[in-house]
Amino acid sequence: MEPNELLQLKKLATAIRRDVLVMLERVGSGHLGGSMSIADLMSVLYGKRLAYDPENPSWEGRDRVVLSKGHAGPAWYAALAERGFFDKEVLLTLNEGGTNLPSHPDRTKTPGVDMTTGSLGQGTSVAAGIATALKLKKNDAKVYLIVGDGELNEGQCWEAFQYLAHYRLNNCIVIIDWNKRQLDGACTEVMNPFDLEEKMRAFGFKTLSVNGHDIEALDQALEAASAVKDSAVCVIMDTIKGAGIPFFETYPGNHSVKFSDPACRVAADEAIAAFEAQLAGE
Template sequence: MMEAAKKKELQALAVRIRMAALEAIHSLGSGHLGGAMSIADVLAVLYGKEMKYNAADPKWPERDKLVCSKGHAGPAVYGTLAVKGFFPYEELKTLNRPGTRLPSHCDRNKTPGVDMTTGSLGQGTSLACGMALGEKLRGRDARVFLIVGDGESNEGQVWEALAFASAKKLDNLVVLLDWNKRQLDGWTEDVYPMGDYVAKLEAFGFDTVKVNGNDVEAVADALERTRQAAGKPHAVILDTVKGAGIQEVADTAMNHSLPVSDEQFERWTAQLKSELAALEG
């Protein structure tokens, strides 16, 4: 069980990440809001508790690494990094502007704190495996956290990579599968049903748990567990809502990419601010 104060702190961080991602996307007028919101809570647990990193030295070799393989959720990652001081918060408003360090999809050569370039779905999974193997061969105890989308798992490369992780016993790899149940064209069950992720990951040889991915305490408990079992890679199936944290976005059926009007931005930001005040007040 997590201390109440720590839980509130992580909940508040998740709200701040949502506000930051929303601000970045609104500055542009539209963006991948749904899938950014669904992973805000896991990002809060990773950067608020689980991962070791140094915002002043983003390339510190001993750090834990994050691969956001669903690279279009970049704004959520950028929001997290901005809140944690990897770069100035105001820079969020440069999202996708000419010459920006914050492109729509994550780029390790542009953004301080982004550990791997992603965007072509599936590719981050193999990269994360190589990174985790590299940490082991280097003799470092750093871990690699891999966020994979459920829609993304339509890609065959994901399953090649999962087989590799299991075959090579990469127990320093934690796969965080964002089961938000929607992809660009609609509900995954309608577009391309993938079956039971827990059964699949277990069959692939992963230490697997499923938790409410929008509950920071449940996510933190699951990640705590991944520190313990050795000898096989870990999977946490994050049962999430696409658009979580902004009810109107969650309630919009086709919420993969959305325009955000000034009026919506003001209203949603006000809601998030009041949540934050309640948590931090």
């Protein structure tokens, strides 16, 4: 990756993190942790890897994104706004009555959203269906399915994975956000996932593991996943919930943050200022 391209992707990730904080602080609460853990992924997808047209969100040749962990919608909205799918001012309407940016993504409301998500696990099945339809239509577009590690408690995920592996649907790239925490605490305490890499391989997937906050390594992993021809493929991202903001990386309630907590508001304000400075080149 050329240095300037890497710089631009880092800036996009920073802008996504800033936008998420601005949205959530304004509304007073929201899913900060899981949005931040996929900010770098969204940068790589929308800054480099995806085929899409903001002027024509329904273009048949576009790659599809299914954010099965729909509570991380703010990161998706930020990426879409930064890439021109809609005006960035719309981000300030998050969760308001009549908004086009509901708490969880809705394909009937938001340009660029291909699948309504929120009920955990269901996005995996729909992504498998989309991938099947694309194969039948001989459409070379890919589906990027983003799944949370806590979401893997849902049996529906494993049914969909078995289907993807059986039919060798290499056009659906499964991306697991292994940030190690879910609503009620650490994944190992709530429902131990054990070794995700071994499990996905046992299910028949070509499996790659990568630091989900190393943009260059993440891009390389997605490129390698795109080149897989003979099997289903999975990328496991080793991430940190709340990544990019030290306070929220260690904050116990970082799954859904309430900004009525003065410490959270101060941390958010300081992070927004720091991100703004980075984007301004200071």
